[in-house]
Amino acid sequence: MSLNTTNFDNVNPSSFFNYNEAVNFINSLNKCNSDDDCPYDSICISNNCIVTFYCQNNDKCAFYETLCNGKPCKKDIPDKVLMPCTSDNDCLSNVCIKDNNTCQRLIDYTSGTFTFNDAYNYYKKFSHCNGDNECPNQSSCSANECVSSFYCKLNDDKVCAFNENIKDGISYEKGRECKVNEDCLSSICDNGKCERNNYALVSKRTKLFGLEQGEKCTNNNECSTKYCNDEGICGPFQNLSGVIYILFGFFILVIIITGICICCCCRLCKK
Numbered sequence: 280m281s282l283n284t285t286n287f288d289n290v291n292p293s294s295f296f297n298y299n300e301a302v303n304f305i306n307s308l309n310k311c312n313s314d315d316d317c318p319y320d321s322i323c324i325s326n327n328c329i330v331t332f333y334c335q336n337n338d339k340c341a342f343y344e345t346l347c348n349g350k351p352c353k354k355d356i357p358d359k360v361l362m363p364c365t366s367d368n369d370c371l372s373n374v375c376i377k378d379n380n381t382c383q384r385l386i387d388y389t390s391g392t393f394t395f396n397d398a399y400n401y402y403k404k405f406s407h408c409n410g411d412n413e414c415p416n417q418s419s420c421s422a423n424e425c426v427s428s429f430y431c432k433l434n435d436d437k438v439c440a441f442n443e444n445i446k447d448g449i450s451y452e453k454g455r456e457c458k459v460n461e462d463c464l465s466s467i468c469d470n471g472k473c474e475r476n477n478y479a480l481v482s483k484r485t486k487l488f489g490l491e492q493g494e495k496c497t498n499n500n501e502c503s504t505k506y507c508n509d510e511g512i513c514g515p516f517q518n519l520s521g522v523i524y525i526l527f528g529f530f531i532l533v534i535i536i537t538g539i540c541i542c543c544c545c546r547l548c549k550k
Contacts, residue, residue, distance in 0.1 A: 292319050293350045298388075300338040302447045305330055306388040314415070320353070324401050325393035328440070333385045335371055339358045344371045344382055345530050356467060360419070387442070388418065388451045395436035395488060399481040402427045406483045414462060417441050426482040430464055433475045436488065443473045478503045489513070 288392075296304075310326045311525050312315050317328035319342055334340040341351035346369055356363060362382040364375035370382035389443045405425035408414050413426035431439035442450035444457065445464050455473040463473035475494065480487040480503070489503035490496055494513045499505050502513035 292342050293352060294341075295351065296340050298334055298340055299342055301332050301334075301388070305449065320416050321445065322401070324391070326395040327391035327393060329393070329417065330390045332388050334388065335373065335385060336452055339371075341371050341390075344385060345369060346371060358511055360411075386451050386453060388449050389441045390449050392438050392440050392448075392450075395439055395479055395481075396432055398427065398429060398439060398479070399486055402481050403483045421482075424484065426480065426481045426485065428478070430476040431488070432465055433467075433477055433490075436477070436479075438464075439479065445477055452460040 294456035305328075305454045308318075308328050308330070309316070311323035311502050312326065313329050314321070314323050317323050318330065321330040323329070332340050332342050332512050333344050343351040345352060345354045345364070345453075347354075349368065351371065354363070361379070362370065362384070364370050364380055364382045367375045368371050369375055372383040372385050374383035375381070376383055396515050402418055402425055405414060405418070407423055408420035408425050409423065411419045414420050417429070418425045418427035420426075429439050429441045430443050431437075440450035443455050443464050444451050444453045444462055446462065450464060456471060457463050457468035457473050458471070460468045462468055463476075465473055465476045467475045469475075476491070477489055478487070478491040483545065489505070490501050490513045492502075492504060492513050492515060494502070494525050495511055496502050496513045497511065500505050501507060504513060504516045506514045508514040
């Protein structure tokens with residue numbers, strides 16, 4: 280089949296296509312104002328349709344990783360990470376992992392770039408969820424909120440994408456592997472790895488933005504975790520339990536001292 284058409288209503292989502300057809304199809308899409316202007320389960324952020332597809336190889340791609348009777352299909356499952364299967368024929372990857380009966384995951388390709396603020400404003404609308412199936416594309420349900428993570432160019436929150444690798448204007452996840460700068464959203468390929476992207480995490484109550492853990496930093500504000508360690512590396516969120524215990528101890532001490540003072544005052548009054 281061919282996906283090179285702007286009328287996506289005529290495209291069968293249960294069909295296979297090749298990578299080049301997917302690129303041509305995505306490039307032909309018009310600007311969007313809402314999710315309704317985009318095909319299938321894709322979403323509209325920064326007036327761009329964010330379309331996701333998967334490829335077993337460049338000649339066999341689909342909009343879904345699961346198969347029904349040999350054709351791509353969407354299955355209503357609560358977890359977007361684990362794709363259930365009973366045999367290899369249930370998976371686009373053609374591999375059903377027997378240990379947990381889930382499909383081996385494939386590289387996902389996601390079109391379009393967007394701004395950090397537009398992504399935050401989009402996902403914060405989904406204020407309550409009970410499972411991943413209640414959240415839009417490129418997000419999952421955590422603590423009853425739809426949460427999305429993505430990447431942005433360093434010092435440029437107006438160029439963001441859902442993966443750190445990029446090709447033909449489409450981001451994809453390949454463990455940040457690269458050969459040249461053009462393979463990376465950051466345009467920085469260092470020792471075979473895409474480096475120096477800002478990491479973002481958004482939901483109704485969350486708005487994190489900054490360098491990932493392990494990246495070089497000069498101050499806390501540069502890191503998404505807001506912690507730059509003594510070695511100049513973004514570290515994990517700091518455990519505040521020690522501080523809490525100190526404050527709690529100080530609070531108890533204040534109560535004890537106050538109690539002693541009150542007792543002393545009472546004795547003086549009796550005299």
